[in-house]
Amino acid sequence: MNKDTAPRPASSRLKALLQKREAEAKARQEVVEKASEEVKDIQAEVASQGALNLQLPLFPEYASAMPHHWTRTTLFASIARGKRKLHHRQQLASRTDFTILYTGQQLDMADNDVFLHALQLAQNQDAGQVIHFIRSKFLEGIGRTASGQNTYAWLENSLRRLAEATLFIESDQGQGLMVRLIKDMAWNKKQDEYWLALDPHIVKFFQQSQIAYIDFEVRKKLKYALSKWLQNYACGHRAGEHHFVSIENLMHWSGSTGRVRDFAEHKERGLRVALAELESHGVIRDWEIYERPNGRKKQLMVKWFRPQKVKELSQESS
DNA sequence: CTCCAAATCTTGGTGCACCG
């Protein structure tokens, strides 16, 4: 108690204090009410998302799709037979604005075909809805004609690989997400029936505008794994423009771990063969490998032009 | 359409001689 302050009579002092507290309490109450309303709004929003009104968009005819970012990573790699690695929280090669930690067996371009075809089947459906398919039809859909146990065993293994793959994706803005490529699977071998459901979170990637549409009619004709990877990559960039990229980056992103010179210069495989194949199907044209001065060393670069209407070109050629 | 077994193919990776 400080005697220097002029003490008001106890009653009026208490009265003033009471009024002050009441006002504070009222203000708090208002804040709480306002906050609870906001919480309700948020809950409603979350609930509506929880109900998964999200839909995978309808793709153009004959097309499947991949998010742009995914096409610039080694999530699906161009690897040789028998070179599949087992990853554990492996950071996949990608551009710096996007990181993926990957756990599971390394996926190759044939697995990519399976995933893309699953997306095709799931398009225009509610996210996470169950897709039903017959093995032979599915294989036909990805351009595999040979039947037999080996092929079916391969498809089953591929689906398992996709289901086992776990991705922790984070943008440079700090937004993160854990997804599986396939969320649910069921099968009945006697009836030759299979069901699978994609991870609804994947659909979020397809809600955004940056989607690479991949022409499956063209893709089925592509012979080389690297061609398929490059088709993804090329379709992840704007059509009607030239694209320039260092060959070293392309090599890393496509999952090749050999020598850059082999990747760039080999006459019977590698980049040159893949680019030539893509050009013959009208995906790209006017490609060129060139050198760019980069400090003391020269950097191997590649450029190409991607026409607007791949579909028309491919129809002309067929 | 499904299954089986064997033959063949694919493709990243490696070693090496050669050349300036």
Place this chain on the structure above:
DNA sequence: CGGTGCACCAAGATTTGGAG
């Protein structure tokens, strides 16, 4: 030495042929 062209390697994936 540094870069190049080329042959060869591994090892499963894919094809093939045939039968149920």
